[in-house]
Amino acid sequence: MRSSTGTPLSLRSAAEAVPATWLVLIGIISVQTGAGVAKGLFEQLPPTAVVWLRLLTSAVILVILVRPALRARTRGDWAVVIGYGTALALMNVFIYQAFARIPLGLAVTIEYLGPLMIAILGSRRRVDLLWAGLAGAGVAALGLERADLDPVGVLFAVLAAAAWAGYILLSAATGQRFSGASGLAIGSVVGVVLLGPPGIAEGGAALLDWRLALIGLAVGVLSSVVPYTLELTALRRMPPRVFGILMSLQPAAAALVGLVLLGEMLTVWQWLAVACVIAASAGSTRTSSRNDDRERKGSTETPPSEDGSPPPGPT
Template sequence: MSAPVSEERREGARPAAPQRGAVLKAGGFVALGSSALQVSSVIAAGLFAALGPFETSGLRLLIAAALLLIVFRPRLRGRSRADWFGIVGYGVAMAAMNACLYAAIDRIPLGIAVTLDFLGPCVVALAAARHVREALCALGAFAGVLLISLGPGGYFDPLGYAFALGGAVFFGLYTVMASRVGKADGGLGDLALSVGVAAVLTLPVSLPHLASVTAPQWGLLAVSAVLGVAFTFTMDTLAGRVADARVVGTWFALDPVLGSLAGLLFMGQALTWSAGAGIVLVAASGALLVWVAGRRTPSLSPDGAVH
């Protein structure tokens, strides 16, 4: 969750720099969550041929929702309309983001799909930009995308890019809703309800496959759900508790780098020099953009995100 607004900030003064210990601790939580997320994606990708990317995403959310609802047992009564708006909106963004990302991973390398997905938080931060330097950061991120797709041996699959950019749109919405839900009193209980909403929305694709999934496939789906949803969401929430949204949002730039490493190590997806340079450029530019823009609008940065 976002840090409380200080008297200095209310008076328009420059906000104090975050403590180094909190920054490093938040980075550790985000790194653990992002690493688990990438491993989860690798496991899930191995099921695409048998189940399909949309079906795998839905089944994974179904398992994660059951686990989180049992563990946190969120209350249903006593919530305002605004609370439910945040919970449902968060779940909608989560379901669409996961489905688009998995469909992209089915067509383009993991590192590139995750990099394009990271453009969502960048655009959200850019929407709050007020200075030229923030616009330059955005241009740097988009230049990185061009390096990935148009450089020597560029990885451009039109449908894969379309799914990845669709995922970025919903990741942008996710960052806004994550901030809203993260500030609510329900905590991880609200998160569990949002995952439940995402699971319900994906039932049309997951339900028809329940009877045909084999025991080994259920095992892989369970591991992917625990790592990529339950564990990652918990790590992101802990990061949001020890540092403000600007810090956490900046650390999410680890996703493209760790996604590329996971694709290389576990899926044999070697990247060209131009794609590697583009991923680094997107991650660095996006991190700087979220950091600078978040100094004035921390609520627009991811503070409890998941990929």
């Protein structure tokens, strides 16, 4: 038996028995653990091939669970969801290329500047200048670090940040046209099609190794299916402000997973950069939510989204 969003009721019921805060934290750990497992594959499979395996796995699972309706879609609907799937694919390719060159925690910290800048640039509040300055201080801390950071890896992380910003903007448009997780399911298929040629070409015969395929399956489940399910369940039970603040812990979680799974040690300056970006993201989320609440109370209109919440984190 399935829910209206296509999620099996048994899975959803199990998730609802756990406090919402823990659901978000488990989802964060799942995403970054998936990233750590993926990075461990790079010696056997190139990053693009690993991304393709991950998207293929998540696309198959999501399509089976969600069963998105494809009929009666307009050209505008397809244009939006194809753009969304393209942003999803690029975001994953760029960040995995960054993972291959720089520590996990630093790559996610730089990538997180994308959604942070979207929030700050879309605001007219002076306090956001403080958060922008704090994020800038984090970037400066990385620049002052004497340890060598691969500039190509840093560039890929910056590109991932830009792609994540585009993903967020297109998520809103996709959510208005596709119900539940239908947009994500279709977008994942778009990503699989786009990355198929380079992913298969780079992976070659290694993609036929059932052990590598099984690890790719695990990466897809850990990085996409599990966190998305948990985040959607949590968003029904907690204010978007709290969700956004908890999601700000992603860079720290990535740094810890990098340390535990991959032995990636960060310096004091690098931890300072992570802390600055986390503080800026949490502060921007908190003040933005307060301002939105005041505007909503002072308005006679009620323009909520489908569930009144921001889109989940990257998949």
